[in-house]
Amino acid sequence: MSQTRLLPADDTGKDGAAAILRAGGLVAMPTETVYGLAADARSDVAVARIFEAKGRPRFNPLIVHLPDIATARRLVKWDDRAEAVAQAFWPGPLTLVLPLAENAGLSPLVTAGLDSVALRVPAHPLARDLLLRFGGPLAAPSANPSGRVSPTEPAHVMEALNGRIEAVLDGGPCAVGVESTILGLTHDTPRLLRPGGLPAEALAEVLGAMPQPPEAAAGITAPGQMTSHYAPRGRVRLEAIAPEPGETYLGFGPLPAGAEGAMTLSASGDIVEAAARLFHCLHELDRAGAERIAVAPVPDRGLGRAINDRLRRAAAPRGGPESTSYAP
Structure with a gap:
């Protein structure tokens, strides 16, 4: 083509x-x-x-x-x-x-x-x-x-x-x-x-009530239920308060002092801005050649649930039949 x-x-x-x-x-x-x-x-x-x-x-x-x-x-x-x-x-x-x-x-x-x-x-x-x-x-x-x-x-x-x-x-x-x-x-x-x-x-x-989570034994019943996805090239560590040596930091809120090459999903801690910037930031970390990425905690409410879902899949073990991509 x-x-x-x-x-x-x-x-x-x-x-x-x-x-x-x-x-x-x-x-x-x-x-x-x-x-x-x-x-x-x-x-x-x-x-x-x-x-x-x-x-x-x-x-x-x-x-x-x-x-x-x-x-x-x-x-x-x-x-x-x-x-x-x-x-x-x-x-x-x-x-x-x-x-x-x-x-x-x-x-x-x-x-x-x-x-x-x-x-x-x-x-x-x-x-x-x-x-x-x-x-x-x-x-x-x-x-x-x-x-x-x-x-x-x-x-x-x-x-x-x-x-x-x-x-x-x-x-x-x-x-x-x-x-x-x-x-x-x-x-x-x-x-x-x-x-x-x-x-x-x-x-x-x-x-009238919160929808329930997927049935544990139901298998794949919809797009977006695979384990590993949304992965940048670098390995991802979640719930990081600060980066370890050799890690690039992806923060939520103000960045810690001295975090070289760090990015933030939202400097003000705005969850809507963080959702809009999530994949943009992961693409930028790929372009920067980040090999290890430490990600700050994100509140698990509202759009934060979607952000944390994507981050968990990005950090999941890669390779094999569970690595796939999903619909918009």
């Missing part, structure tokens, strides 16, 4: 991206969370190309991106809980996992053989416009090689996938910076399958 094209965020760029998708190609599109690697979710060949470009295991399902709630209702067995949370939080950084409807028309590669599917209506105006111009559902995991740090800027995608995909639609930096929250609604008990850009507390206000 020739060099990947960087398409502008104008009508010419959006029409060009839609044409590539209709031809079975791959386009990295911006969402409010991270950049997603989009392909026609109805085409086996196009979806297979996502797995090939990323080096992604095929047992890991993908999120399907849609333009509106009405389209979602046609693809799954919809219920009152789905209607309530969709009305409250779509478009936005929330993915719903629901039982797949008969004759939904999606490639079985999207669901990895499961009888459920993950759906999202993104809020980013470019993603929404592209979905309307394309005129169909788009499967879109994060636009990065499997197991690596998720992309939040066009440059991150170009560095990682240049020559492996057709184009990147340039929407600038992503505002949320961590992937979507995934809520499982396949059974009577709502389950938080992945913390993300929508805090679980917000879901609890609509559902």
Whole structure:
């Protein structure tokens, strides 16, 4: 394949991206969370190309991106809980996992053989416009090689996938910076399958109770449940109050004195800023050649749950079948 094209965020760029998708190609599109690697979710060949470009295991399902709630209702067995949370939080950084409807028309590669599917209506105006111009559902995991740090800027995608995909639609930096929250609604008990850009507390206000964690023995039932992911090249140590010799420090709040080359997720300790900067900082540490990274404690509440989830996966043992990447 020739060099990947960087398409502008104008009508010419959006029409060009839609044409590539209709031809079975791959386009990295911006969402409010991270950049997603989009392909026609109805085409086996196009979806297979996502797995090939990323080096992604095929047992890991993908999120399907849609333009509106009405389209979602046609693809799954919809219920009152789905209607309530969709009305409250779509478009936005929330993915719903629901039982797949008969004759939904999606490639079985999207669901990895499961009888459920993950759906999202993104809020980013470019993603929404592209979905309307394309005129169909788009499967879109994060636009990065499997197991690596998720992309939040066009440059991150170009560095990682240049020559492996057709184009990147340039929407600038992503505002949320961590992937979507995934809520499982396949059974009577709502389950938080992945913390993300929508805090679980917000879901609890609509559902009437906090969603429960995934069932321990359920296996992989949604994107984002693999052990090792979001990994920079350097090894990661968590809950570090200060760096040890040879470590580069990634702080939360003011940095300790004398921490050479250190970065902070948020100098003021703002959890929203920290979420937006997390993957940016990990990319910068890669560019700086950091071999060992010490990460400060981050409060485990609100968006902090999503940050800590990503950090734990970044610090997990690497290699083997559990190293993969997830959807936005």
